[in-house]
Amino acid sequence: MFELFFDLVFVYAISRITAMIHHPVNGGIPLATFLEFLLVVVVVMEIWLYQVVYFNRYSKNNFLDIAGIVLNMFTAVCLANNINTEWRITFHYFNIAMAVMIATIFCQYLFTSVNEVNDKREFLFILGIEFFLVILGLILGYSVGIYFCIAAYIIGLILPIFLWEKFKAERVNFPHLVERVSLIVIIAFGEVIVNLVNYFNSKTPLMYAAFLFLSLVLMFASYVLLSDKIINHHQISRGFVLMYSHIAIAISVLLMTVDALYLNNKNVDRKFLYGLIVVTIVLYYFSLIVNQVYNKKVCRFEKIEAIILLTIFVIGALILWLVKNSILGVMICLLIWNLAFFLVFLMKSKNSLN
Template identity: 30%
Template sequence: MKEKRSVSMVELFYDLIFVYAISQMSEVLLVAFEDQGLYLDAIIKYCIVVLSFWSVWTYQTVYNNRFFKGSVINYIFILLNMFIVMVLSQSINFHFQETFFPFVLCTTLLYSIVLLEYCITFYSSNSALEKKFIISFIIILSIFISVSLVALIVPEEIRLIFNGVAILIISFLPIMFKERIKSVSVDFEHLTERYSLLVILFFGESIVTVTKTINLTSIHITSFFYFLIIIALFSIYSLIHTKGIEKNRQTGGLILIHMHYFVILSIGFVSILLEENIHQEINNAVFSIFLTIGITVFLAALFINWFSYSTNQITAKFMIMISVLLCLFYMNNLLIENMDIYLGMDMILLWLIFGAVYRELKE
């Protein structure tokens, strides 16, 4: 049995650069609210940017979880990755064509470093299962690097397609190797802790966006509702991931990993939406639809993680309670037009969902 790992200082240091990257990602989505004709375009680009950074962070984290030994070469690779992520963060732009080359080059370099780490580990490992596992990731990383390099040289009209395909490959192709990945299980407790720390970074950025809605000369109750909505989402997440997920599982962790993409995507989306609703006065119907989608995605991803790794069987009583609360949430978002009442009801319903989760885990 492998010795349980704790989150190291170097991993926490590595996360720091993603604080800046998170703030840069929001700039992509803000364009949608400056020109209301760009909603779909901006949302797609925001999803791709978040997916890119999530996968970069995930690949390094998954490698560290299984194979990090605290050697000099490990530290060199992490610090080098940090610098490249800094450059990558500067290439985030709604007008992606303008920064396409540095963005693709940086992601290619980042995955090349992870590929090199896996190759070194392959030759130093004496385990047949580990070697088989590593070969899977060498294949995935090699395909991504190849497609990305092609994206750099093809005509401008189709290079975004190649880059999009490359990002989808690196993000979701591991699912095809799930049996191999499961055979070399992660330190699941360490993995859940690492992802919870990443989520905290996104929630931290959400609190910053709420702060931007506060005007000292006229503090509006809407900002207070925004704050309580964010805190409710954080409380639900924290409760499920500290009390609801069994940490001692033997698993590859693929569900936890991929559901966290949707968790962090929705946190960023909801926080930006809340901020811009005050600054830009978004159409109530558009605001309601997008907020409903964002919170639904957040809760769905969180509940999938919970049900997949639950410490106990989920009761029928809880499922009925959650279904009723969600129906009330959707009815509120569809029927109530007054913004203050609408947000106040959303806030109350989210806290009721938290209460239902708390009672379920307590029982």
């Protein structure tokens, strides 16, 4: 229950992240702003995942575990409140909050009473490096220290990949991990739904909101089929692909929020919006498909199905280009596009019943 309580903070954090790119500049998103957005998503998802992994592998839900997650909840609110594109202003507040959260998780790993499978030292090593670089960055100040902080978060993200063989797969509670990453996807989709409120006004046809809502339902339904029906929950795995793919899924869903907002904004360049939607669709469905490494054997995609998925994407992208200047046309295209992907996942999920 405290893990679910912890997730509530990230509802606010995700809304703050999306706000970074809510407003177009000269018809699109400046590259620097977009890269800042990506980095902040990675940082927030990274700290969330480290906490998830600790509870998944080691937590006994004792007093120290609960105290640590409550402290990180409070700190995460401070972190979320300092998410914006004015990094110079919020540099110290944001990175102090990150340092506190990293230190808390480090202590949780350090003092856990679980010793039978000793892969704690890898987590301690990574978190220790990350903490050191963040503190060094804070000491040096914004102009130089920002690079140390960015390096810290990138190291915290990619270093586990190089050390993946050191982590013990048998320590992972895989069904719990699937459940936890699914919750962050639900939170991200919730942000998209909340932003559909912009379509409920006297000037916008109600069918716009209906088409977008149905498209989101189909996207989410494809994810539900994957996580509930297609993935084999009863397996021994480190879960690396699952965790990293869900960072990409979270990014794609947040981009869908921006797609929905920009679609009804006449100041947005239609070619830019086309590119953004295509990137969103590619990132989302590729991130779903890459999880087939965890699929039940009868639910793994064959070459012919990969060709079908690619064909659906290419045809959808071509049609989207033709209707890019029509709001209604784009919405109908998105609806049919997502329906086609959903039907492929639906047919694949039926194999699990055989």
